[in-house]
Amino acid sequence: MKKYDVIVVGGGPGGSAAAKTAAESGLKTIFFERGTVPGEKNVSGTGLSPKCFRDFDFMRAMDLPHERVATMATLHLSDERNVETNMFSFTPSTNAPYPEAGEYLTRNVYRSELDPWLAGLATAAGAELQTSTKVTGVTRDSAGRIDGVKTDRGEAFKADLVIGADGVISTVARTAGIRDKWDPSEVAMILNVDFGAARKDIDAVIGGNALHYWYSALFPVGYSFFSAEGCHIGLGCYMDWWKKNPHYYLDKLFALEGVQQQIKLCKAKAREFQNHMVTFLTNPTTTYSDSVMLIGDAAGFACPFEAEGVYYAMYSGMLAGRVAKKALERGDVSARSLAEYERLWRDSPIGEEFIGGEAIEGFVRGIGFNPDAGRWVIPMINDAMYGLLNVAESHTESARNLPALLTPYLPELVETLARDLVPLGINMSKPPSRPPDARVARALKWLLPKVLPFIARRAARTENRYSEVTTPLLMEYFAKPFVQAKARRLEENGR
Ligand SMILES: Cc1cc2nc3c(=O)[nH]c(=O)nc-3n(C[C@H](O)[C@H](O)[C@H](O)COP(=O)(O)OP(=O)(O)OC[C@H]3O[C@@H](n4cnc5c(N)ncnc54)[C@H](O)[C@@H]3O)c2cc1C
Known part of the structure; x- marks a missing residue:
């Protein structure tokens, strides 16, 4: 039986980054992929954030045939009639924090091209790759310590350390006893149709405006993301959210005129219906045990705002590969030794992403994934814009009418600001703010409710x-x- 220093389960972006890092540091490494090639079993398209190219030197050499660079994103708002009422776009800021971020929002590629390329970098670094092999669980020695994995081919492989890079339904996490299945509130189901289209048609219709978000009063926020010769259009929500059959909501997204126009003008042809899951955690807590580290989706590292996960999978894979090297040098793969992995990821961009985890979840659940909120948010935005910019009356008259137009939205707006947006801002402000002094907080809580309504009433009365x-x-x-x-x-x- 072959013995390795490190076994990595999964040949996605996380698994390849872990295998590459471990092999580069001289560890005898093997990684397993259940697909016949890496990428075969994954979501079709993916947007790679500028962070991927800032933090991984090797990513700068990426040159995939079906990449489309997204230089603009557009948010579409549609109301209860399923009619689009507003549309906003944004582009990279001229004050973006680093050069790649100033050039593009994402680089959209196909996983069927990205994953094999990344796996190739790992094998070039010396890692062995075994495809068409499903790991069915970890194995244990006579003392009950994890000492390798077994596969659906009836083979067993031994190693000092196992890295679980096997995605959201992680066999490693469950068989190692690190955690059970995710709670339905922690994971989203995403329905998605993959379309093919001619490059020239997408160039003409979409160009670099390749990320479209569809925020609605009828369905949880949808998207249409374009790569060079195709797009995927879909939507998703927490597993515990769906009130009707998910296809009901998907049908509403596809019934939108804007979505239909994109399909028609790009002459896009549906190729495949896909159904995937991704975690939306507020704070990942189960990421290692004796002899095991979990990375990427297996650890629940996808960002809790919009489920960006490739960067976090690669980053955690790199950290796990480094920790593996140090733990093996120390000759200690116990959970105590591997606790260094959690310290490192908490101190990295992964941990940063979860500082505002709970507040982000409040916002995503309260607004992004919540068409009930869309019922008032969308008309409110439209009425604010209409109130300011319409030419139905004189501008003086429109300005006079504005408070009456917007006042009906105030109760829900104020409640949402207090519940979701203010905590989101506070939790994400940099540097992370300290909790207030208890005495000052008590004094403010006592004083402000007395003073503010008084001022508001006076202000409303004054002429x-x-x-x-x-x-x-x-x-x-x-x-x-x-x-x-x-x-x-x-x-x-x-x-
Ligand atoms: C619809 C959708 C759209 C998304 N869009 C984006 C996006 O635009 N940008 C972005 O950054 N992120 C996106 N994400 C999230 C992103 O796909 C994941 O976070 C990322 O793929 C995680 O990488 P990973 O390596 O941890 O896991 P995965 O990519 O899931 O890779 C796990 C690999 O392990 C293999 N595997 C699983 N079990 C076993 C086993 N038992 N034995 C052997 N092999 C196994 C799988 O076949 C797979 O290749 C999206 C997710 C979804 C669902």
């Missing part, structure tokens, strides 16, 4: 334009010094 006096004073003596002081503090912390 004098005090705001002409107070707004510039507030800006000059409160907002400006606050922003300046905050910027100075951030700069000092950065030094």
Whole structure:
């Protein structure tokens, strides 16, 4: 029986990054993939974020035939009639934090091309790859310690360490006893149709505007993402959310005129219906045990906002490969030794992503994945824009009408701001804010509810334009010094 230093289960982006890192550091490494080739069993298309190219030198050499660079993303809003009412686009900022981020939003590729290329880098580094092999579980020695894996071909392979890179339904996680199945509230089901189209048609219709999000009052947010010669169109939501058959919602997405136009104008032909899962965790907690580390989707590292997972799978794979080397040098693969893995990923961009985990989940559940919120958010946005920009009346009259137009939305807006958006902002602010001093917090909680309604009532009654006096004073003596002081503090912390 062959003995390895490290066995990696799964030949996705995480598995290949782990196998590559481990093999490069001189560890005898094998990785298993159940598909006949890596990528065969995965979602069709994927958007790679600029982070992938900032943090992995080897990614800069990526040159895949069906890549489309997304330089623009568009958010479409549609109301309860399934009619699109608004559309907003954005492009990379000229003040983006690093060069790749200033050039594109994502690079859209096919997993059937990306995964084999990444696996090739791992084998070139010296890792062995065995495809068409499904790992059915970990094995244990006579003392009950994990000492390898067994496969559906009836083989057994021994190793000091096993890295579970086997995706969202991780056999390694379950058979190693690290965790059971995910709770339905922690995982989303995504339905998706893969289309093929001619490159020239997509170039003409879509170009670089290759990421479309469809936010609706009828279905959880959908998407149409374009690669060079195809697109995938779909939607998803938490497993515990679906109130009707998921196809009901998918049909509504496909009934949207904008989606139909994209399909028609690109002359896109449906190739395959796909159904996949991805985690939406607030805080991954089960990522290692004696002799085992979990990476990527197996650990639940997909980002809790929009399920970006390839970067986090590769990053955790790299960290696990490094920790494997150090643990084997120490001759200690116990959970205590492998706790270093969790310390490292918490201290990395992966951990950063989960600082605001709970607040992000509140926002995604409360708004993004919640068409009930779309019922008021979408008309509110439309009424705000219409109220400001319409020419049905004089602009003075429109401005006068604006408060009456928007006031009905206030109760839900205020509740959502308090419940989802303010905590999201606070949790994600940099540097992570400290909890307030308990006495000051108590004083503010006592004082503000008494003072603010009084001010609001007075402000609503007044017919004098005090705001002409107070707004510039507030800006000059409160907002400006606050922003300046905050910027100075951030700069000092950065030094
Ligand atoms: C519809 C959809 C769209 C997405 N879009 C994006 C996107 O645009 N950008 C992005 O960054 N992320 C996206 N994600 C998330 C991303 O796909 C995952 O986070 C990422 O693939 C995780 O990589 P991984 O290597 O951990 O797992 P996977 O990519 O799932 O790879 C696991 C591999 O292990 C193999 N395997 C599983 N079990 C076994 C076994 N028992 N034995 C042997 N092999 C096994 C599988 O065949 C697979 O190749 C999307 C997810 C979904 C569902």
